[in-house]
Amino acid sequence: MSGVVVAIELANPRAERVRRVHRLARRVGRERAGRFVAEGPQAVREAIRAHASSGDVVHELFVTAAAAQRYVDEVTLARAGGLTVVGVTDEVMEALAGTVHPQGLLAVCGTIDQPLADVLAGRPRLVAVLAHVRDPGNAGTVVRAADAAGAGGVVLTDASVDVHNPKCVRSTAGSLFHLPVCQGADAAETVEALRAAGLTVLAADGTGDHDLDDLADDAAADAQALLTRPTAWLFGNEAWGLAEQTRALADAVVRVPLHGRAESLNLAMAATVCLYASARAQRRTTPHEASALRYDTDASARTRYSRSMPSGSTASTGGA
Numbered sequence: 001m002s003g004v005v006v007a008i009e010l011a012n013p014r015a016e017r018v019r020r021v022h023r024l025a026r027r028v029g030r031e032r033a034g035r036f037v038a039e040g041p042q043a044v045r046e047a048i049r050a051h052a053s054s055g056d057v058v059h060e061l062f063v064t065a066a067a068a069q070r071y072v073d074e075v076t077l078a079r080a081g082g083l084t085v086v087g088v089t090d091e092v093m094e095a096l097a098g099t100v101h102p103q104g105l106l107a108v109c110g111t112i113d114q115p116l117a118d119v120l121a122g123r124p125r126l127v128a129v130l131a132h133v134r135d136p137g138n139a140g141t142v143v144r145a146a147d148a149a150g151a152g153g154v155v156l157t158d159a160s161v162d163v164h165n166p167k168c169v170r171s172t173a174g175s176l177f178h179l180p181v182c183q184g185a186d187a188a189e190t191v192e193a194l195r196a197a198g199l200t201v202l203a204a205d206g207t208g209d210h211d212l213d214d215l216a217d218d219a220a221a222d223a224q225a226l227l228t229r230p231t232a233w234l235f236g237n238e239a240w241g242l243a244e245q246t247r248a249l250a251d252a253v254v255r256v257p258l259h260g261r262a263e264s265l266n267l268a269m270a271a272t273v274c275l276y277a278s279a280r281a282q283r284r285t286t287p288h289e290a291s292a293l294r295y296d297t298d299a300s301a302r303t304r305y306s307r308s309m310p311s312g313s314t315a316s317t318g319g320a
Contacts, residue, residue, distance in 0.1 A: 003069030004075050006063055009087050010062070011092060015092075021062075035108050035110060036111055037108060038169055039170065041071050042173050044105050045074050045174065046176075046177040047177055048061075048074065048078050048081060050178075057109055057112075058109055059109065059110060060107065061086060063075060063105050063106075068085075093106065098166040111164055112163075112164075113163060113183045114182055116155065116182045116190060119152075120153070120197040122152060122153075123197070123230075124153050124199075126152055126231055127154070127155065127194065127199060128143075128232075128235065129154075129157065130154070131236050131237070131243070132237045133156065133160045133238065135267070136168035137167055137268075138171075138238055138267045140163075140168040140170065141268035142154065145272040146175075146179065147172075151179060151279075152180070154181045154182075155232075156182070157184075158184050162183065188245075194232040195251075199231055200230065202234065202278075203254065204234065204254055204271070205247055205253050206255050207253070208252075210253065211255060212254050212255065212256045212274065212277055215281075216277050216281065219281035220284065228282055234246065235274075236267075238266065
């Protein structure tokens with residue numbers, strides 16, 4: 001496919017418009033503006049698709065001349081959705097983006113976090129809860145894993161990283177635009193609301209009383225087993241895991257077994273194993289409802305992944 005032509009409209013890296021976008025690299029700037037940055041073709045493509053459904057996701061879209069030739073589909077999709085594509089120089093893109101080597105395509109989006117009540121309104125059967133998770137790469141990867149496993153939402157409690165952090169957004173690989181996210185929630189109030197919505201609350205912790213492999217075996221034999229129920233998983237901080245008071249809120253505490261010599265798995269790896277264990281158990285017991293494990297918030301959330309996880313090993317969520 002031949003490239004598309006985008007006229008250069010912004011050439012001064014010190015222009016106020018550029019400074020305004022650059023301020024979104026910091027949390028205080030994002031909170032004041034109600035905006036965040038999605039950078040790179042994958043994140044921008046999913047933002048554009050979400051915008052096509054709701055019309056209020058992407059507020060500005062910037063592209064270099066070289067990127068317009070490279071990412072023809074994204075630019076064409078944006079224009080088809082009524083978005084104005086602003087051509088910028090390489091110097092301006094470097095000032096706009098937070099990456100060392102920007103990919104030449106950047107969208108300014110409206111913040112996407114929702115109240116917890118809105119996340120639960122669609123009666124999700126699988127939810128990931130991040131309690132005091134500080135690393136943006138880990139948080140973003142859990143959002144991506146939750147999306148891939150078919151979860152209906154992600155909740156980040158207070159003192160967790162901002163899901164709009166540029167590194168977190170990149171780590172979601174576009175999944176941030178696929179499922180509802182709530183952040184800043186109190187852990188105890190979140191668990192109370194989840195339980196009231198009919199979800200069983202499981203905490204992932206390396207010292208848990210329940211072995212995830214055993215729970216998976218139970219689910220294969222019993223349609224009423226623990227993993228087959230609508231479930232919210234609690235995942236703790238990368239360094240110290242779940243605080244004792246948060247751990248105590250759960251209905252059960254589950255460990256991911258370590259069959260090899262690894263000391264632990266990191267938060268994102270452990271969360272992926274746990275979420276897929278629940279997703280598989282729920283799909284096994286209600287195969288006709290497999291596509292309804294999560295609810296769609298917009299037309300962009302139409303791709304579902306149902307690849308089975310390889311059999312295997314172990315995990316720790318900074319404690320699990």
